[in-house]
Amino acid sequence: MRTERIVRFHFRSLGASRARRRVVVVGAGPVGLTLAIDLRLKGIDVTLVDEDDTVSTGSRAICWAKRSLEIFDRLGVAEPIVARGITWNTGRVFHRDRQVYEFNLQAEAGHAFPAFVNLQQYHVEEALVERAMAVGVEILWKHRLAGLDLREQPTLAIETPDGACTIEADWVLACDGAKSQVRRLMGLDFKGQVFEDRFLIADVHMEADFPTERWFWFDPPFHPGGSALLHRQADDIWRIDLQLGRDADPAEERRPERVIQRLRAMLGPDRAFELDWVSVYTFQCRRLDRFRHDRVVFLGDAAHQVSPFGARGGNSGIQDADNLAWKLALVLKGEAPERLLDSYDAERGPAADENILNSTRSTDFITPKTEASRRFRDAALSLAGDHAFARSLINSGRLSVASVYAGSPLNTADVDVFSGGPRAGSAATDAPDGKIWLLPRLGGSGFTLLRFGPGLDGPVRTVEAPADGIAAARYDACAGTAYLIRPDQHVAARWRQPSRAGIEAALARATGRTA
Amino acid sequence: MSKTIDRPDEVYEALIELHRGLDDEASRRVSARLILIMAAEIGDAEMLKRLIRTARTEI
Numbered sequence: 059m060r061t062e063r064i065v066r067f068h069f070r071s072l073g074a075s076r077a078r079r080r081v082v083v084v085g086a087g088p089v090g091l092t093l094a095i096d097l098r099l100k101g102i103d104v105t106l107v108d109e110d111d112t113v114s115t116g117s118r119a120i121c122w123a124k125r126s127l128e129i130f131d132r133l134g135v136a137e138p139i140v141a142r143g144i145t146w147n148t149g150r151v152f153h154r155d156r157q158v159y160e161f162n163l164q165a166e167a168g169h170a171f172p173a174f175v176n177l178q179q180y181h182v183e184e185a186l187v188e189r190a191m192a193v194g195v196e197i198l199w200k201h202r203l204a205g206l207d208l209r210e211q212p213t214l215a216i217e218t219p220d221g222a223c224t225i226e227a228d229w230v231l232a233c234d235g236a237k238s239q240v241r242r243l244m245g246l247d248f249k250g251q252v253f254e255d256r257f258l259i260a261d262v263h264m265e266a267d268f269p270t271e272r273w274f275w276f277d278p279p280f281h282p283g284g285s286a287l288l289h290r291q292a293d294d295i296w297r298i299d300l301q302l303g304r305d306a307d308p309a310e311e312r313r314p315e316r317v318i319q320r321l322r323a324m325l326g327p328d329r330a331f332e333l334d335w336v337s338v339y340t341f342q343c344r345r346l347d348r349f350r351h352d353r354v355v356f357l358g359d360a361a362h363q364v365s366p367f368g369a370r371g372g373n374s375g376i377q378d379a380d381n382l383a384w385k386l387a388l389v390l391k392g393e394a395p396e397r398l399l400d401s402y403d404a405e406r407g408p409a410a411d412e413n414i415l416n417s418t419r420s421t422d423f424i425t426p427k428t429e430a431s432r433r434f435r436d437a438a439l440s441l442a443g444d445h446a447f448a449r450s451l452i453n454s455g456r457l458s459v460a461s462v463y464a465g466s467p468l469n470t471a472d473v474d475v476f477s478g479g480p481r482a483g484s485a486a487t488d489a490p491d492g493k494i495w496l497l498p499r500l501g502g503s504g505f506t507l508l509r510f511g512p513g514l515d516g517p518v519r520t521v522e523a524p525a526d527g528i529a530a531a532r533y534d535a536c537a538g539t540a541y542l543i544r545p546d547q548h549v550a551a552r553w554r555q556p557s558r559a560g561i562e563a564a565l566a567r568a569t570g571r572t573a
Numbered sequence: 574m575s576k577t578i579d580r581p582d583e584v585y586e587a588l589i590e591l592h593r594g595l596d597d598e599a600s601r602r603v604s605a606r607l608i609l610i611m612a613a614e615i616g617d618a619e620m621l622k623r624l625i626r627t628a629r630t631e632i
Contacts, residue, residue: 437605447613
């Protein structure tokens with residue numbers, strides 16, 4: 059990667075060989091930074107340690123889903139990310155030399171954020187670091203976790219350029235990625251499936267006027283037998299992903315001459331481009347059995363890993379942070395019992411399973427493991443041009459959306475009849491709200507009662523929306539309908555005509571005070 | 574299963590005809606296409622999964 063884009067941060071030592079901190083987040087990637095900002099905004103002191111002193115380098119996450127953007131917005135950091143990124147809603151799928159399928163991920167107008175914004179992970183991290191520093195997160199760069207003693211108080215042995223130090227923490231939040239040092243030090247199993255197909259990822263600098271869409275090819279003329287993906291990023295960088303097969307030699311495939319030859323075939327002989335970053339990789343779909351181990355909680359790739367098809371890695375990590383931050387903040391403030399944290403596993407565990415299932419299915423479609431599997435894949439592709447049903451079978455990645463915590467113990471089941479709108483466990487739906495948006499008025503520092511039309515004020519912050527109009531339609535609301543919204547903007551309960559006692563009971567359940 | 578096929582001999586003949594003149598690979602391809610087309614016609618996921626399990630029982 060061109061070095062002018064690497065932002066370097068300042069190492070500062072703790073100034074003591076032994077220190078005590080309430081919450082230590084390990085890993086200053088997108089997940090750790092999101093979590094630290096969210097906790098800090100809720101009034102919790104947070105220390106973030108990272109072994110490096112730069113943002114990430116190389117080809118990492120690029121696609122930030124609508125739900126992640128909404129979370130970033132809640133944290134006050136969406137604007138620079140959207141402004142710098144590339145907005146897209148449309149994907150096209152090609153088979154050989156023809157388009158077989160086109161999809162729009164945001165069929166409905168009237169949402170603050172698009173289906174996706176593409177932005178290199180290092181730019182997202184820059185924006186998050188800036189925000190984290192502005193809200194007072196203590197960030198300790200060049201602090202490498204070398205040991206973790208969990209016999210009593212969690213105690214982190216840290217190595218820095220100035221020597222070793224020790225941090226005692228009440229809580230350790232592991233956001234240190236697929237190769238998590240915390241996970242390794244605790245000797246936890248990371249079980250799942252390893253895929254054998256190798257892929258080439260090339261980030262390429264070129265000036266091209268291709269539309270800002272996701273283009274995916276099966277068996278294209280320029281790369282027979284494989285798949286290809288083209289995606290635009292900021293700064294005229296394009297992500298190209300080529301399936302190389304199981305027998306590819308990574309060392310050979312990484313050679314610039316070899317990569318340039320493959321890209322020439324794809325981009326045409328006249329296209330000027332420059333390699334920014336090249337890697338050859340395989341991927342895994344796996345997870346920890348449990349994400350919480352007493353005072354240590356795992357988030358993002360440290361907890362679960364998926365294939366890249368569907369943009370479910372980074373985006374699910376952001377949702378992990380969104381889910382844990384408010385719960386931990388309430389527990390630390392003594393406003394909820396510690397068992398509220400069990401719901402992190404109960405909600406994010408099924409979410410991880412769903413992400414793994416989806417990304418495994420995509421991977422099996424893109425890289426068929428048997429002849430029969432390939433034949434069905436090719437049959438679906440050959441039918442897709444003329445038959446709409448076949449298009450629904452074509453799986454080039456089922457793209458990340460907000461997880462629905464359908465079976466969560468924090469939900470209060472509907473007692474009234476609803477025929478639409480977000481049910482308990484779903485993320486609240488955005489809608490235009492006069493000249494502003496509905497979602498930023500919900501959640502954040504505490505619970506919100508979203509009430510349509512005049513009515514009862516809740517025991518929590520109450521927000522009123524008109525009983526007719528777009529928001530009411532999206533929430534299947536009429537006059538008096540109310541939704542209890544959690545700090546992470548997920549729905550806890552809803553009523554046609556709420557009672558104070560009903561709201562109190564739902565609030566007690568959603569904060570783990572009653573089962 | 575107690576399903577019946579309308580005019581069974583005609584349907585059976587058409588199924589055999591579908592493969593006439595095709596080599597094994599083309600024959601498998603056309604079978605895969607037919608299975609997907611019939612699956613779309615049936616539509617119901619639970620029924621399809623039941624039919625898939627039934628197909629596998631004697632194999």
